[in-house]
Amino acid sequence: MVQPTSKSSDSSQGPATADTQATTPGSVSRRGALKTLVLGASSLAATGTLPGLGGYVQAQSAAPIRIGFQVHRTGIGAAYGRWYDRTSRAAVAKINAEGGINGRPVELIAEDDGTDPKRGAEVVEKFVNRHHCDVGFGTLFSHVVIGSSPRAGELKLPYFVVSEGHHVASGKLNRYTLQPGITDVRSQVQAMAPFVSSTLGKKVTMLYSDFAFGHDHRDFFTDAIAAQGGEVIATIPIPPTETAFTKYFPKIPRSTEVIYHVLVGPAVLTFVKEMGEFFGPSSPAIFGFIDSLEAVDIASPGLEFLEGSHFWEGHPRYAQADQSEYDKAYRKAVGVDENGASVSDSRDVSTYAHMFGCWETLHVIKAGMQACDYQGPADRAKLVEAVESIDKMPHSMEHPQGAKIFNGKTHQVFGHQYISKVEQSRLNLVHTTSIEDTFYPDEVDYTTRTL
Amino acid sequence: MEFGPHLILALLEGSVTAAVLALTAAGLAIVFGMLRVVNVAHGEFFMLGAVFAWFVTSGLSELANVPPAPAFLCALIVAPIATGAVAALADRLVLSRIGYDPERTIVATIGLLYVLQQLTLMTYGPEARPVEAPFNTRIALPWFEQGSDGWALYWPWGFGTTSYKLFVIGAAAGLLIILWLLLRHTRLGLVMRATQQDRDMASAFGIRVNRVYAMVFGLGAALAALGAVLVVPIQQAHYLMGGDPLLMSFIVVIIGGLGSVAGTVVAAIMIGLADGVVSVFFSATLAKIIATIAVALVLVFRPHGLFGRRSA
Secondary structure (H helix, E strand, O other), X not given: OOOEOOOOOOOOOOOOOOOOOOOOOOOOOHHHHHHHHHHXXXXXXXXXXXXXXXXXXXXXXXXXXXXXXXXXXXXXOHHHHHXXXXXXXXXXXXXXXXXXXXXXXXXXEEEEOOOOHHHHHHHHHHHHHOOOOOEEEOOOOHHHHHHHHHHHHHOOOOEEOOOOOOOOOOOOOOOOEEEOOOOOHHHHHHHHHHHHHHHHOOEEEEEEEOOHHHHHHHHHHHHHHHHOOOEEEEEEEEOOOOOOOHHHHHHOOOOOOEEEEEOOOOOHHHHHHHHHHHHOOOOOEEEEEHHHHOOOOOOOOOOHHHOOOXXXXXXXXXXXXXXXXXXXXXXXXXXXXXXXXXXXXXXXXOOHHHHXXXXXXXXXXXXXXXXXXXXXXXXXXXXXXXXXXXXXXXXXOOOOOOOEEEEOOOOEEEEOOEEEEEOOOOEEEEEEOOOHHHOOOOOOOHHHOOO | OOHXXXXXXXXXXXXXXXXXHHHHHHHHHHHHHHHOOOOOOHHHHHHHHXXXXXXXXXXXXXXXXXXXXXXXXXXXHHHHHXXXXXXXXXXXXXXXXXXXXXXXXXXXXXXXXXXXXXXXXHHOOXXXXXXXXOOOOEXXXXXXXXXXXXXXXEOOOOOEEEHHXXXXXXXXXXXXXXXXXXXXXXXXXHHHHHHHHOHHHHHHOOOOHHHHHHHHHHHHHHHHHHHHHHHOOOOOEOOOOOHXXXXXXXXXXXXXXXXXXHHHHHHHHHHHHHHHHHHHHOOHHHHHHHHHHHHHHHHHHOOOOOOOOOOO
16 A cells, blocks of 8 residues: 655754645755755754654655644534644644655545535545545534444544544543643633632533533533532523523523533534523623634624623633744634634634644644654554653644643643633633643543553 | 513524415415425525525625615515526426326435436535525614612613514515415416316316416425525525525424415414524423424324314
8 A cells, every 4th residue: 555665755843833835745856865964863863752662763755744634614513624734734743844744745635524414424424435544533413423422433544533522531432542732621610610610600500512522521510610619590502503591581580690601513603692692781790611602703703792601611712812822823824813813814713722722733633643653543542542641742843732742541632721711802800710720630541551 | 581572582593484484385385285395305496596696695785886785675676586497497307207196206206306406516516695685784782670769771782683584574564465475366376276176177167287287386485495494594505504494394294284385384383483492491402302393293192283174
């Protein structure tokens, strides 16, 4: 399948620049390639990204590394899918511009899963049997992850999800499913509870999407707020395909001090608008996960009532005053302006709080493949072990959202969480949690399972 | 929330559902009544109406800085006409060529459903986009309670509606009256009814039957689009939004009596209000379950529907 070749691709290690231009591999001279390989190996050793890596060998093949990209191009996850796609392509362009992985270019093989679990499993099968992909990557919606992961485990396809759901760390999935690029709901809500109870109120009513992702919110926030002396006084599940929401609001108890909302699906703007219309001027404090407004302009008409309310953000949508150079370069690479919208269309708002996960996961795949000297599908098990042995991920061009710590036993990454306040229709960062705030005891040790 | 305000809120929500449903289902009923076509793509015409409304309003406000109210009025006229034109074209290109054969039209309209849905996805995209309401003030409603000094009015928390929702109810009622007048008291309505009763005789009297069929199919789609334009400032335009109205329209048309426009409107009001009350007090899923069971019961005990004629 893979042809041996003497050619390698260009590699430029140095301060990582966000270059969206992919270079065509195989166009450099042998001498130049060797030189850059030596440079690359020495700079990798110097930065310590790959401890104990002795043999950064020359590539055995110039055939591309094929990453199966399971993308929600259609269905209720389509808005996320579009931005996951743009972010992933920008990351792959950057990786290729820097010499690819183990001297081989990277190719994304995108397949639409329709945000549907059944189709998700079929897509995973296609990655292995038809496209001969090296790994699978990119799934967001938790029901699709839960539907697809067992098939990836059976086919022994390393399956890197960017989903936020707690299903990876809960032990429900398998050794081949990893979430190294985005934190999970359990750690997110746990880190939010102290802020909610100390700043906003103790009696919380939760409105959440009625599927695995929302249930994680319900279960873990209920425990986390209780630990802070607060209480969830009502839980109101809403189907993710719902289009009218006023009928749910009368169930909010009068004694509610804080509304906690986390909704996904195409009708999130309607949800937030109708919530404003329901409460009028006498609303309780509102704390939302930005999921309820991902890909939606905060300045949309009807959202004025959100002024002063708080949001969890995985990655601040608006460029903050103390924006890091990595965030700046990452925005430029993906094509996002400082308001979190597309540079070519200011109405095309991104899913900024989530899509960094694609960028970071692709860089983790690269690091893992380099650490185990990945050559082809026969090395898939080695790749899983290599990723499991990753520990610290410093704030860098590879991890523009912030520093992270990966737990190889639970296959889950942990990182900073952000709380922003709506001020003049803009999200301003008011609180950043520590990574330690998001830790919880391991629920599984995947490394004890067979590969 | 107390029972009284809660119930009124449920009825208000149900009325909005009923108003939009009545328009949409009336379109389905007309098409079935005259052409005997079970139009599975009806929900997609609803969706097209919403999407055209978005194109018209956002285009006008962007290119010519037209304020929301006139832009919406424009959408209310343009979107149904454009949707009707698409439907009439589909009738000419597809349905007329398979001779309105009942089985084949079902398959053809399923195909049409996917074509329209995917074309929208390819052009308009996967986002849910908002259309700004022409006016939208929140109206807080008062309630009364017996205090120490007799009955007093007060404003319960969350008890209110918006001026736009009231407008939707009124506009739908007005449009249905216009539809009735059109079918009963115009030459166009006469021609349509004549064609329905006896196609060959109508043809013998010089009526261009094919043209009438295309017009009826277009009118049915335009009614769905009208419902969508009214609801799109409350919900949003999205390429998958046609599924729910299709299911609900079928439920309403079957309960009301296939092809009976009056029965359809009555059934829409019943189902809409029941949906509002059940989903506010219990759950939205239960409301759908009840509506579906109602269809099953009607099919078993009154197969011609509550208001349909036995021959229908």
